[in-house]
Amino acid sequence: MATRTGGAGAAPEANEALRAQIVRAADALYYSRGITAVGMDEVRSTAGVSLKRLYALFPGKESLILAVLRHRHGIWEQGVEAAVAAAGSPRGRVLAVFDFLAEWFTEESFRGCGFVNAFGEMGPGFPSIAQYVREHKEGFQARMAELVREAGLPEQLAPQLALLAEGAQTTAAILGTAEPAEHARAAAETLLDASDATAGARP
Amino acid sequence: MATRTGGAGAAPEANEALRAQIVRAADALYYSRGITAVGMDEVRSTAGVSLKRLYALFPGKESLILAVLRHRHGIWEQGVEAAVAAAGSPRGRVLAVFDFLAEWFTEESFRGCGFVNAFGEMGPGFPSIAQYVREHKEGFQARMAELVREAGLPEQLAPQLALLAEGAQTTAAILGTAEPAEHARAAAETLLDASDATAGARP
DNA sequence: TTGCGCGGGGAACGATCGTTCTCTATTGTA
DNA sequence: TACAATAGAGAACGATCGTTCCCCGCGCAA
The missing domain is CATH 1.10.357.10 (Tetracycline Repressor, domain 2)
Incomplete structure (x- = not known):
């Protein structure tokens, strides 16, 4: 029951890489088009992660x-x-x-x-x-x-x-x-x- | 049939006053809270005009x-x-x-x-x-x-x-x-x- | 092999936006 | 007085947003 293979609490280096990937994608989108104009869904698809992972790593926009x-x-x-x-x-x-x-x-x-x-x-x-x-x-x-x-x-x-x-x-x-x-x-x-x-x- | 008492095409001085009133209200709202954060409905209620008049004087946001x-x-x-x-x-x-x-x-x-x-x-x-x-x-x-x-x-x-x-x-x-x-x-x-x-x- | 739990994909939800439409009260006129 | 046109108020609509939820398929343990 103690084997957490994924989620936000484990595999810290993989999560850090994912975080960086998401942040880079969001930064490019926000900077070029404005923050309000870019939705979480576009960040998700550009970064290539699932919405679930996105919200696991960042509690909100x-x-x-x-x-x-x-x-x-x-x-x-x-x-x-x-x-x-x-x-x-x-x-x-x-x-x-x-x-x-x-x-x-x-x-x-x-x-x-x-x-x-x-x-x-x-x-x-x-x-x-x-x-x-x-x-x-x-x-x-x-x-x-x-x-x-x-x-x-x-x-x-x-x-x-x-x-x-x-x-x-x-x-x-x-x-x-x-x-x-x-x-x-x-x-x-x-x-x-x-x-x-x-x-x-x-x- | 030619008596247009209102609308965007007549009573130019009254429409100008209304335009100025709307613009002043929108300016205060946009400047203090950001443009995207302020909807047309709030401009309408702050300026005290109807949505119809608002859209008659300004075709869009x-x-x-x-x-x-x-x-x-x-x-x-x-x-x-x-x-x-x-x-x-x-x-x-x-x-x-x-x-x-x-x-x-x-x-x-x-x-x-x-x-x-x-x-x-x-x-x-x-x-x-x-x-x-x-x-x-x-x-x-x-x-x-x-x-x-x-x-x-x-x-x-x-x-x-x-x-x-x-x-x-x-x-x-x-x-x-x-x-x-x-x-x-x-x-x-x-x-x-x-x-x-x-x-x-x-x- | 058989459960079982987790993650991914995406549908779904409530809120809000810009814009349009409908309904009704009113007013000016014959 | 009766009619017609208009303006106001706000409901309604389609789109989109941030966020949550559901369901399915996959991999691991017994």
Whole structure:
């Protein structure tokens, strides 16, 4: 009676693989077509699992959405960190965020920040989603502050640079062009130069 | 037989008043709770009209959404132009946009840019809505370029300032604070100062 | 071989959506 | 007063959603 061969409680590695498969499928669908427009049945058929398994792994759609956002958060952090790591100077590490954006914007599937989209669509009525999006954005602000501090730049620069990155994502999505990444990078460089000049004026 | 006392084709001024009443109600509902989450029946009861009249004035939900966005576009332009007109110097007229944002962000009902929210929610699947949002943002970019030009500033500043304004709206909405307006204004001032310094270096 | 329990596929359910239709009260007119 | 056309109120309809349930077939233990 103790032999549980399947279900949500056993074979943890297989369940994790299934979870990842479902989350990847749901992420692609949600991001490209919007969350409300994609039903659980389409997630099920795209991921190739049964409805029963789907609901065994995720108690409901809200839980699946949160898993998708966590997945997207990991991808975002990987992309940012890879670009930061590829940069040479501390100043370059700050600007690397905008290189990452420039690359991202040229992807065929780019459709803005998935967190902003989810917030606008599900924010009211789903506080857990709104809160997770807030945490994601706070995390980005914190990382930016870290990079600014490590470059020896004044800390008030961090939220300003984050604003540029945020605006670039939205503008690139709506206007359908990758140019905002370059505009944001140029503005960021100006802000960095100005703070260098200010610091140099009174050492 | 020619006496049409009501319907969509007669009494134009009364129909315009009704249209405005419906659009105002729908705008408040859509903005606060999301477009998909609000049904036509709730718009009908909030606006206090019959379903028949509602569908006589707007052939479908998509048409109502577009009318709401047009209405919101007018409000946005009024707010920006009022702030611009209240500013003294050409430089102040450029920065006035950020004063307007600071005011807006403190409103209780503030929930980000309604156009960005609509784009994220309805962009895929409703090309007419995506296109109108694009036109709205292009209009803002154009107005910003005009203000920059009138202030005698280099034109590449315009998209950078627009990025700051865009990012401030999104960040303020998600983080739930009005601070981004000040950050954006400070960054904008730095960009303006830097371009003045550059221009002054080689007259 | 024979039960038996579990998982997969999909039907089913209740709710809600956008939209249409029906019924009735009313109002203006001859 | 009688008639006709209209507008309001909401029922009704088909579609779709998230979620649950049922039934069948398969694999393992005795």
